[in-house]
Amino acid sequence: MSVTSGKTGPSLTREILSHLGLANKTAAWGTLGTLRTFLSFSVDKDVQKLLRAIAGQGVDRSTIVDVLTNRSREQRQLISRAFQERTQQDLLQSLQAALSGHLERTVVALLQPAARFDAQELRRALQDSGSAEYVAMEILATRTPPQLQECLAVYKHDFQVEAEEDIKSKTSGILRDLLLALAKGARESYCGIIDYNLAEQDVQALERAEGPSTKGTWVLIFTQRNPEHLVRVFRQYQRYMGHELEKTVRNRFHGNAQALLSLASVIRNTPLYFADKLHRALQETEPNYQVLMRILISRSETDLLSIRAEFKKKFGKSLYSSLQDAVKGDCQSALLALCRAEDI
Structure with a gap:
C-alpha cells in the first residue's frame, strides 16, 4: 500500500481505512454512545448463553443482562431472529416468562426494534x-x-x-x-452553511410575533429550522433583546409556555435536556424506571457519554453513582451496564 507523503490528518486516515475496507466504519467508532458494536460477536454463542440462562436451574439474570447490554441494537435483533430459528421459540416471550418487574420491562425494551419501542412509548x-x-x-x-x-x-x-x-x-x-x-418530519437538515440573513429574519419574526394569532410563527421556526441555526437565532435574540428568548416565551404564552420551553431546551443542548430528565426521574420518591429505561436505552448508542458529562457538570455527582444510590433490585445491574462507567 502506497501512501502519498504529502497527506496528513483526516485525509491520510481515510486513505488507510479505505485500503482496509473500513472507511465507512469511522462514524460508528466516533459515537458518543456508551454501547458499541461488540467486535467478538458470535450469534450462536449468544443464543446458547441465553438458552442456558433461561432453561437452567434458576434463571441466570446476570448472563441475560451481560449479553443484552453488551450488544448493539442491531446485534440484539440478530440474536432474537437466530434464537427463533434454532429453538422455534420467541426470545422476547421466553425472557418475559423467565423475568419479572423492572428487569423484565428493561429486557423487553432492549430486545424490541427501536421504532417499536418509540411507538409504544409515544402511544x-x-x-x-x-x-x-x-x-x-x-x-x-x-x-x-x-x-x-x-x-x-x-x-x-x-x-x-x-x-x-x-x-x-x-x-x-x-x-x-x-x-x-x-x-411531519419537515425540519431542515444542517448543510454546513451559515445563513446569517435567515437568522436575522427569524429573530425579527419572533420579536414581532406577539399574541395568540402569531403562534404559528413560533411553531414554524421552532419545528422547521435545523438546531444549529436555531442556537444562533437564540444567541442573536439575546444580544438584541438583552434577555433570553425563554423570558419572552413565558411573558407571551403564560400557561401555554411549557411546550415551547421544553422544545427550546432540547434545541439548546440535547444532552443537558436528557440529563435533567434523568435527574428528575431519580429524585422521585420511587425512581421513575420508565423514564430511566427509555433514555438510557434510546441514547446508549448515540450520546449517553455527553449526557453523563452534562449530568456530572450540573448536579456535581455522576449519573452512575446516582443510579447506584437510587435504583434497587435486579434492574440496577442492567441500567448501570448501559450507563457503563463512573465519571470522576
Missing part, C-alpha cells in the same frame, strides 16, 4: 395527558428524520391509527401544534 404518552408534553416532545424532537418516519409507520401498523390523529384528539393548544409539526 402511552398520548393516552396519558400528564406525560404527553414531555414524552411525546422527547421522541418527536430528538429522533432523526428516518427514525421518526419508521416510528410513525410502526405506530400506524401496531395501533391502527395515525399518530397525528392521536395528537389531535389527545392534546390541545400550542403543544398540539408543535407535536403535529414535529411529526
Whole structure:
C-alpha cells in the first residue's frame, strides 16, 4: 500500500481505512454512545448463553443482562431472529416468562426494534395527558428524520391509527401544534452553511410575533429550522433583546409556555435536556424506571457519554453513582451496564 507523503490528518486516515475496507466504519467508532458494536460477536454463542440462562436451574439474570447490554441494537435483533430459528421459540416471550418487574420491562425494551419501542412509548404518552408534553416532545424532537418516519409507520401498523390523529384528539393548544409539526418530519437538515440573513429574519419574526394569532410563527421556526441555526437565532435574540428568548416565551404564552420551553431546551443542548430528565426521574420518591429505561436505552448508542458529562457538570455527582444510590433490585445491574462507567 502506497501512501502519498504529502497527506496528513483526516485525509491520510481515510486513505488507510479505505485500503482496509473500513472507511465507512469511522462514524460508528466516533459515537458518543456508551454501547458499541461488540467486535467478538458470535450469534450462536449468544443464543446458547441465553438458552442456558433461561432453561437452567434458576434463571441466570446476570448472563441475560451481560449479553443484552453488551450488544448493539442491531446485534440484539440478530440474536432474537437466530434464537427463533434454532429453538422455534420467541426470545422476547421466553425472557418475559423467565423475568419479572423492572428487569423484565428493561429486557423487553432492549430486545424490541427501536421504532417499536418509540411507538409504544409515544402511544402511552398520548393516552396519558400528564406525560404527553414531555414524552411525546422527547421522541418527536430528538429522533432523526428516518427514525421518526419508521416510528410513525410502526405506530400506524401496531395501533391502527395515525399518530397525528392521536395528537389531535389527545392534546390541545400550542403543544398540539408543535407535536403535529414535529411529526411531519419537515425540519431542515444542517448543510454546513451559515445563513446569517435567515437568522436575522427569524429573530425579527419572533420579536414581532406577539399574541395568540402569531403562534404559528413560533411553531414554524421552532419545528422547521435545523438546531444549529436555531442556537444562533437564540444567541442573536439575546444580544438584541438583552434577555433570553425563554423570558419572552413565558411573558407571551403564560400557561401555554411549557411546550415551547421544553422544545427550546432540547434545541439548546440535547444532552443537558436528557440529563435533567434523568435527574428528575431519580429524585422521585420511587425512581421513575420508565423514564430511566427509555433514555438510557434510546441514547446508549448515540450520546449517553455527553449526557453523563452534562449530568456530572450540573448536579456535581455522576449519573452512575446516582443510579447506584437510587435504583434497587435486579434492574440496577442492567441500567448501570448501559450507563457503563463512573465519571470522576
